[in-house]
Amino acid sequence: xxxxxxRLVQVCVLVAILALWQFATTNGRINPLLLxxxxxxxxxxxxxLRTGAFWPDLRVTLYELVxxxxxxxxxGCLVGFLVARSGFTIRVFDPIIAGLYSVxxxxxxxxxxxxxxxxxxxxxxLGATVAFFPVALSTISGLAYVDPILVAAARSMGASTTQMFxxxxxxxxxxxxxxxxxxxxxxxxxxxxxxxxxxxxxxLGHEIVSFGESMETAKMFACIGFxxxxxxxxxxxxxxxEAKVRRGLE
Amino acid sequence: xxxxxxxxxxxxxxxxxxxRRPRREERRLSPGMARILVILAMVAAWEIGARFFGDPxxxxxxxxxxxxxVGLLGVKGVMIAVGMALLELVxxxxxxxxxGVAIxxxxxxNRFWRGALYPIIVTIYxxxxxxxxxLFVLLFGIGAATKIAFGITHSVFAxxxxxxxxxxxxxxxxxxxxxxxxxxxxxxxxxxxxxxxVPTIFTGMRLAMAGVLLGVLLAELYVSSAGVxxxxxxxANSMQPAKLFALVTLLAAAAVILNELCRMAEARFTxxxx
Amino acid sequence: xxxxxxxxVSKSFGPxxxxxxxxxxDNASIDIERGxxxxxxxxxxxxxxxxxxxxxxxxxxxxxxxxxxGTPVNGPLPRKIAFVFxxxxxxxxxxxxxxxxxxxxxxxxPKGERDDRASEALQAVGxxxxxxxxxxxxxxxxxxxxxxxxxxxxxxxxxxxxxxxxALDEQTRMVMGEDLSVLLARTGKTIVFVTHSLVxxxxxxxxxxxxxxxxxxxxxxxxxxxxxxxxxxxxxxxxLAEMRNELYDLxxxxxxxTMELRGEAGESGARAQSRGLRR
Numbered sequence: 066x067x068x069x070x071x072r073l074v075q076v077c078v079l080v081a082i083l084a085l086w087q088f089a090t091t092n093g094r095i096n097p098l099l100l101x102x103x104x105x106x107x108x109x110x111x112x113x114l115r116t117g118a119f120w121p122d123l124r125v126t127l128y129e130l131v132x133x134x135x136x137x138x139x140x141g142c143l144v145g146f147l148v149a150r151s152g153f154t155i156r157v158f159d160p161i162i163a164g165l166y167s168v169x170x171x172x173x174x175x176x177x178x179x180x181x182x183x184x185x186x187x188x189x190x191l192g193a194t195v196a197f198f199p200v201a202l203s204t205i206s207g208l209a210y211v212d213p214i215l216v217a218a219a220r221s222m223g224a225s226t227t228q229m230f231x232x233x234x235x236x237x238x239x240x241x242x243x244x245x246x247x248x249x250x251x252x253x254x255x256x257x258x259x260x261x262x263x264x265x266x267x268x269l270g271h272e273i274v275s276f277g278e279s280m281e282t283a284k285m286f287a288c289i290g291f292x293x294x295x296x297x298x299x300x301x302x303x304x305x306x307e308a309k310v311r312r313g314l315e
Numbered sequence: 316x317x318x319x320x321x322x323x324x325x326x327x328x329x330x331x332x333x334x335r336r337p338r339r340e341e342r343r344l345s346p347g348m349a350r351i352l353v354i355l356a357m358v359a360a361w362e363i364g365a366r367f368f369g370d371p372x373x374x375x376x377x378x379x380x381x382x383x384x385v386g387l388l389g390v391k392g393v394m395i396a397v398g399m400a401l402l403e404l405v406x407x408x409x410x411x412x413x414x415g416v417a418i419x420x421x422x423x424x425n426r427f428w429r430g431a432l433y434p435i436i437v438t439i440y441x442x443x444x445x446x447x448x449x450l451f452v453l454l455f456g457i458g459a460a461t462k463i464a465f466g467i468t469h470s471v472f473a474x475x476x477x478x479x480x481x482x483x484x485x486x487x488x489x490x491x492x493x494x495x496x497x498x499x500x501x502x503x504x505x506x507x508x509x510x511x512x513v514p515t516i517f518t519g520m521r522l523a524m525a526g527v528l529l530g531v532l533l534a535e536l537y538v539s540s541a542g543v544x545x546x547x548x549x550x551a552n553s554m555q556p557a558k559l560f561a562l563v564t565l566l567a568a569a570a571v572i573l574n575e576l577c578r579m580a581e582a583r584f585t586x587x588x589x
Numbered sequence: 590x591x592x593x594x595x596x597x598v599s600k601s602f603g604p605x606x607x608x609x610x611x612x613x614x615d616n617a618s619i620d621i622e623r624g625x626x627x628x629x630x631x632x633x634x635x636x637x638x639x640x641x642x643x644x645x646x647x648x649x650x651x652x653x654x655x656x657x658x659g660t661p662v663n664g665p666l667p668r669k670i671a672f673v674f675x676x677x678x679x680x681x682x683x684x685x686x687x688x689x690x691x692x693x694x695x696x697x698x699p700k701g702e703r704d705d706r707a708s709e710a711l712q713a714v715g716x717x718x719x720x721x722x723x724x725x726x727x728x729x730x731x732x733x734x735x736x737x738x739x740x741x742x743x744x745x746x747x748x749x750x751x752x753x754x755x756a757l758d759e760q761t762r763m764v765m766g767e768d769l770s771v772l773l774a775r776t777g778k779t780i781v782f783v784t785h786s787l788v789x790x791x792x793x794x795x796x797x798x799x800x801x802x803x804x805x806x807x808x809x810x811x812x813x814x815x816x817x818x819x820x821x822x823x824x825x826x827x828x829l830a831e832m833r834n835e836l837y838d839l840x841x842x843x844x845x846x847t848m849e850l851r852g853e854a855g856e857s858g859a860r861a862q863s864r865g866l867r868r
Contacts, residue, residue: 074431099453156346157353167574168567169528174536175547175559180373259445263536270445277449289446296443491647492678496692496743497667506691510682 101283110287119291125267126257129185133192133253138246141197145204145242155209159202166198174260183264192257196249203245207238243310247303254299258292269295375557384561396542397565400535403459404573407466408527412520414467415474419519422475423482424508433479440472444530448537457541462534469530470523477522481515482508517581524577528570592747592779593621593644598653600639612804613639616653619798619807623746626773626780626817628790630836631800631808632847637783638675638751639805644781645672645749657747667696671740675752677732679724686711686720689739696743710742711735713772730761737769741776748773750782754789766792767821774817787840791832792819799839802846809839 083103089095090102097105113119148158173194177187211234219233261270269292276285344352358377365376375383387393422428422436448465455461485508493507535543543566550559598617603610614636621627629637642648644655646665655662657669671692679688689707698706711717714734724732733753740748754762766789773780784790790797797811813832815823823829 068427068430071427071431074428075435078432078435153346153349157349161350161353164571167525167571169525169532169570171529171532171536172563172567172570175551176556176563179551179556179559255443255445258443259448259533262445262448263533273446274449277453282453285449289450292446293442297438297441300441486678488674488676488678489680492672492674493691493695495645495647495665495667495670495672496695496739497665498695502695506695507680510680513682 098280098282101286105283106286106290109283110290113284113287113291119269119272119288122267122269122272123295125185126261126269129188129192129257129268130250130254132185133189133257134196134250136189136193137196137249137253138200140193141200141245141249142204142242144197145201145208148201149205149208152209155205159205159209162198162201162205166202170195170198170256171259174263178264184266185268188257188260188265188268191260192253195256196253199248199252200242200245203241203248204238207241207245208234211237240311243307247307250303251300254296258296371556372554373556375560379557380560380564383555383557384564387558387561387565393546393562396546397562397569399459400462400531400543400566401569403462403466403531403535404527406459407463407470407531408520408523410463411467411470411523411527412474412516415471415519415523416478416516418471419475419478419482423479429479429482436472436475436479440476444468445533448534451534452538457538461538462531462542465534466527466530469533470526473522473526474519477515477519478512481512481518484515485511514581514585517577517585521574521577521581524573528573532566532570590623591620592623592658593781594656595619595621595640595644596653596656598640598643598650598655600636600643600648601651614643614650615804615806617805617807618653619810621779621781623779624777625795626782626793628794628797629781629783629800630785630787630790630797630840631805632802632840632844633785634803634805634847635800635843636803636805637800641749641751641781641783645670647672667692667743667745669745670747670749671743671745673733673736673740673748673750673753675755677724677729677736677756679732679735681724684721684723685716685727685735688724688735689742692739692743706742706744707738710738713741714738715768729757730765733757733765737772741772746779748778748780750780752783752785755785762786762789763824767819767824769793771818787833787836788824788829790836791829792824797836799836800843802843803850808843811835 086100087103090097090100101109144162148154148162170191174187174191177190177194181187181190215233215237216229219229224232257268258270261268262274263270265271269288273285273288273292276282276288362376362378365374369376422432444465451461451465455464489507489511490503493503498506532543536547538544539548543562546562547559550556550562595618598614599612600614601610601612613634617636617640619627629641631637639648643650644657644662646662649663657666679685680691683691686707689710690703693703693706708717708720711720714737716731716734716738719727719731719735724735727735733756736753740750754765757765770793782793791813794813797813799808799811800806801808811832815828
């Protein structure tokens with residue numbers, strides 16, 4: 066429950082930010098090249114939406130995301146299943162995967178550009194690498210920490226290994242796997258956007274940087290706004306799907 | 316009862332007559348040993364793959380990377396760049412933790428402000444910050460300030476959110492108990508709330524380190540006219556994969572050590588929290 | 590002499606006028622004599638813990654009031670009332686002795702006196718050797734002893750205990766009950782004690798207040814005429830068994846009513862059973 070007063074504060078914060086923006090840009094204190102005014106950005110944003118100027122770059126970014134996520138989810142689930150097959154393999158491989166995950170993946174990007182090229186290949190490789198770890202780790206932990214009472218109950222009812230996997234292990238691990246997939250999707254998108262700003266020839270991130278470099282800041286802001294909206298939409302869609310799937314399981 | 320146990324035991328032949336069969340675990344490798352073998356195998360696969368199947372313009376085998384790494388340690392410019400990056404990491408980390416804990420406490424301890432500001436903070440946290448990196452460069456230039464600021468924005472929200480969650484998870488019985496014993500507001504803060512939040516603060520620090528690493532390194536790589544970004548760019552453009560791999564390895568090692576320090580501190584200072 | 594007066598205390602939860610509003614406690618009135626040990630017993634959710642919290646000043650009644658020695662309660666009274674919680678309310682980052690001293694520290698008792706009173710209290714509950722342990726190193730029974738020591742060393746006239754033995758196994762709570770009876774007979778405190786255990790209620794209390802199912806009212810108050818400290822022989826006596834049975838009859842219908850309200854119980858009796866079999 067959120068009280069009226071709290072809503073009011075939220076609205077006030079939003080209004081204050083917009084008012085500050087407007088005030089700073091109309092007073093001529095801030096160079097419009099650095100921060101264009103709100104109406105200019107809004108017009109630019111709507112114009113770009115209407116003409117479909119975002120479309121080519123959006124297509125590149127989404128293509129990279131889809132391929133990266135497909136690779137990461139297949140690879141992550143597969144590796145997770147294989148590792149979780151026995152307690153021994155979990156103890157051997159889980160720390161290795163977790164250790165690799167603690168290395169900031171962004172460091173791999175220069176290598177990936179060198180190996181996979183400056184086009185989509187390097188972004189897909191990095192997005193897939195980033196997303197692989199949470200998927201694999203959550204698959205392992207989901208399968209490894211199934212409630213032992215459920216396992217004992219199924220065994221007492223005479224479940225075979227295959228039956229155990231399909232009827233006990235997989236359903237019990239499913240929420241964890243779904244959570245891993247959601248996290249993987251979101252951080253893959255973030256890192257693809259990020260790497261596009263670092264070195265690329267197309268994509269939303271690239272568009273933002275190239276507008277910035279050519280000092281078309283209004284267009285840059287419109288583009289940033291678009292990317293942020295896209296990220297928020299992706300985030301809430303992923304959370305929604307996860308919640309839906311979870312509820313379907315219960 | 317005890318007689319039954321005794322008789323069943325006497326049915327078994329004495330130990331010395333049975334050929335001692337090693338238990339399953341004893342026959343196997345220990346997981347630690349197996350882990351080392353797996354890592355060695357991965358390095359060996361990389362060595363063989365890079366040496367015999369890879370293009371030497373793009374990939375380098377670990378043996379060459381190791382040699383290049385030793386070489387890099389003697390290059391003053393690289394060392395200054397790496398040192399600078401480490402300094403930025405530490406500064407950004409310190410600021411993010413202090414700021415995050417302060418804001419987290421201020422917002423989290425007040426029911427009204429928590430309800431009002433929490434959704435805003437969550438939304439900001441979900442913003443893909445790499446898109447506004449060019450803005451940071453416009454605002455703060457290409458020096459350390461940009462990288463520190465970017466590191467802070469990548470981590471401070473995680474600390475705030477962790478703290479707010481931690482405050483909500485404080486055991487209500489302990490708060491009630493302190494109140495029943497006559498604690499005033501200040502005593503509740505000092506004796507219950509802050510000690511309860513110690514594990515939360517360390518969790519926040521661990522998250523902050525991950526965020527700071529991402530933010531600072533992203534900004535470092537983005538600014539290719541100086542620092543680490545300059546060297547990765549140079550090595551890549553001049554087709555010196557061994558040096559590039561070595562530089563990345565160096566930074567990765569630093570990151571792992573920093574992460575590990577945070578994890579150890581967390582384990583060390585939260586021992587009572589079983 | 591009466592020390593605690595509860596006058597028509599009611600407590601409701603949930604927003605006023607909403608269908609989710611529940612009446613936890615409905616016009617509970619009871620007077621508690623100085624030095625007596627009163628036990629609250631009743632089905633879950635009957636408001637017995639709520640009443641205890643209201644007496645302690647840890648919760649506010651929706652209507653009615655509680656008087657301690659003639660003054661209305663509005664907030665905790667740490668100099669008059671000590672509280673023992675159901676769960677382990679020990680501070681996990683403090684040693685046993687530091688936990689016991691905490692309440693004294695809150696009330697600005699001088700340092701030297703704190704140490705003496707805390708050691709004395711630990712001695713009384715038989716945990717002097719565990720002063721420097723951390724709570725996680727103790728068993729459930731020991732933790733509750735520490736809570737008891739912490740409450741005792743505050744030196745209050747009134748001790749309120751909210752199901753202090755709920756988390757313990759039956760044998761441990763049996764022994765804890767015996768020890769408690771001996772300890773409390775010495776202190777002469779006024780004690781209000783919430784429990785789910787019929788035997789515990791009869792064994793420890795001077796009077797037992799039986800609560801009805803939600804909305805909780807005080808159905809009846811039984812007196813247990815047996816001097817303190819209670820002996821093991823009392824535990825095995827026909828008198829205790831008889832009183833326990835009386836409590837059982839009083840409570841049985843209330844408990845079933847509570848469970849039916851929550852949809853936990855079957856329709857009771859053979860019909861439900863035969864349906865189960867057919868399925």
